[in-house]
Amino acid sequence: MSGRTYAESLVFTGGGTGGHFFPAVALAEGLRARWGGPIWFVGARRGIEARLLPASPWPHELLDVEGFAGRSPLRAARAAWKLARAWRTLVARWRRERPAAVIGTGGYGAAPALMAAQALGIPFFLHESNAAPGLLVKALAKRAAGVWCGMPEGAAALPGARCLVAGTPVREAFLRDFRPVAQLAPPFRLLVLGGSGGARAVNEAVMEAAPALLDRFPDWDILHQTGPAQHEALSARPRHPRHRLAPFLEFMDTQMEAASLVLTRSGASTCAELMASGRPALMVPLPGSAGDHQVANARAMEAGGRARVLLQGPDLARDLAAAAAPLMADPRALASLARPEANRAVDICLDDLAARTGIGLH
Ligand SMILES: CC(=O)N[C@H]1[C@@H](OP(=O)(O)OP(=O)(O)OC[C@H]2O[C@@H](n3ccc(=O)[nH]c3=O)[C@H](O)[C@@H]2O)O[C@H](CO)[C@@H](O)[C@@H]1O
Structure with a gap:
């Protein structure tokens, strides 16, 4: 150039x-x-x-x-x-x-x-x-x-x-009306996001928790963005047939639109995109981010009635399954956590x- x-x-x-x-x-x-x-x-x-x-x-x-x-x-x-x-x-x-x-x-x-x-x-x-x-x-x-x-x-x-x-x-693809969460029909989608690089701990926990969650909730599937660095190793591991992996998602607006629930780190852009698309989130902030800003971001989303926050502990797989199950049990109730706001x-x-x-x- x-x-x-x-x-x-x-x-x-x-x-x-x-x-x-x-x-x-x-x-x-x-x-x-x-x-x-x-x-x-x-x-x-x-x-x-x-x-x-x-x-x-x-x-x-x-x-x-x-x-x-x-x-x-x-x-x-x-x-x-x-x-x-x-x-x-x-x-x-x-x-x-x-x-x-x-x-x-x-x-x-x-x-x-x-x-x-x-x-x-x-x-x-x-x-x-x-x-x-x-x-x-x-x-x-x-x-x-x-x-x-x-x-x-x-x-x-x-x-x-x-x-x-x-x-x-947010990118212009997010400056539009999104289909309301309440209008989504089965199969409901849990979208797992780890920020642009993927989140190792979230990946491990989802790999462990997904089989039981998907067996218990036959109306749901999972699309799981792993990050480019961990994709190959995770792809080689056994997983539930309704659990799909992707290294990076190109059209994040349409992926969010298809999701009934987003399980995610709480980077600032992801938070802004969840607000713009009005998608409910279960947020696992990155522990130890500078100034603990990911916890602050997640708490702000929670205070706005848009998310539940799960702090990463020693047994993330168990905690995550416990936090996700009540949300997945009643997908239509998730609409109360969906508060779209134009950016x-x-x-x-x-x-x-x-x-x-x-x-x-x-
Ligand atoms: C580990 C780390 O240092 N994270 C920081 C980094 O976040 P990081 O880049 O991980 O996260 P953000 O959530 O802010 O942004 C991710 C962006 O990448 C896009 N995306 C992500 C995955 C994908 O498959 N496709 C895709 O398009 C998302 O739509 C979003 O626009 O910068 C943010 C903004 O300063 C901070 O708040 C985060 O704490």
């Missing part, structure tokens, strides 16, 4: 996980409908974006960078060196081809572009989905032209920044972008 120029473009940067990449896709899709100028993506060569951007319509650049969190000193030093090299490359290019603004949705892949924008005085915006902001957002928030937060707790954790509570943007985050963020930069959007 190096034949195209960054000049006057809006650059989206974010990734590593889907939770950091898909909000950028959602904002870019919304922007495309309201602006005729060039749009770019900048991400990491080893993030989820490296798999998804080549098949997308977006011009993009993938940088050789890696994360710092939890690394040994040696690997952290290598990550710092790669970050500096990617930053220098972008600064050199953007001096000649100056973008109009840069929008970062977090993750290590967003660091070089956001830091390059800061160095060159290009206005930049941040989106933080979680209740507890990530490292990069904390480091850059005060210098950002605007910080768009998924939750009020995120804004409260960033004093001195120009925060706006906008919600978490307006894309427009809220883009209106702020227009107001703060003067970029004309229709």
Whole structure:
């Protein structure tokens, strides 16, 4: 994509996980409908974006960078060196081809572009989905032209920044009416999600609990997203004939629409998509996520009457079967946990972008 120029473009940067990449896709899709100028993506060569951007319509650049969190000193030093090299490359290019603004949705892949924008005085915006902001957002928030937060707790954790509570943007496939849960007919579907990378503990627990649950509830089947890394090993194991596995689900909106109940981790994008599609959830937050934000996300869903929360303990398979059984026993009663709410985050963020930069959007 190096034949195209960054000049006057809006650059989206974010990734590593889907939770950091898909909000950028959602904002870019919304922007495309309201602006005729060039749009770019900048991400990491080893993030989820490296798999998804080549098949997308977006011009993009993938940088050789890696994360710092939890690394040994040696690997952290290598990550710092790669970050500096990617930053220098972008600064050199953007001096000649100056973008109009840069929008970062977090993750290590967003660091070089956001830091390059800061160095060159290009206005930049941040989106933080979680209740507890990530490292990069904390480091850059005060210098950002605007910080768009998924939750009020995120804004409260960033004093001195120009925060706006906008919600978490969802892709345009989620900006529509969904068939109400109460209208679904047998076979009812339990959709198991582990976030963009899959969830090892949830996978193990579901493999163990599924046979008895499916025998007990003959009206149900299970579609289980394992994550690409664990798919092959899990596929080789015996399982119930109504238990299907998939490494990654491409059309998450239609998969959610077909589900009567979603058993899931509580990453911010998944929460936003469950709200938009009005699907009831049994949430098993990732233990030990930064600032315990997955527990905060799940509790917020529960407080909104949209989910039950199950904290991961030593016998997750047993706990999960005990929590799922009463929900599966009465699928129509699940409708009381289904509270669809239209997602307006894309427009809220883009209106702020227009107001703060003067970029004309229709
Ligand atoms: C382990 C980890 O670090 N998780 C974090 C990561 O979440 P992670 O990327 O796992 O989770 P999220 O739930 O936020 O987002 C997942 C996204 O991937 C999509 N998807 C997922 C699976 C699939 O098969 N197909 C598909 O399209 C979902 O529809 C959703 O848009 O970023 C989130 C947002 O900062 C955080 O809240 C999570 O704590």
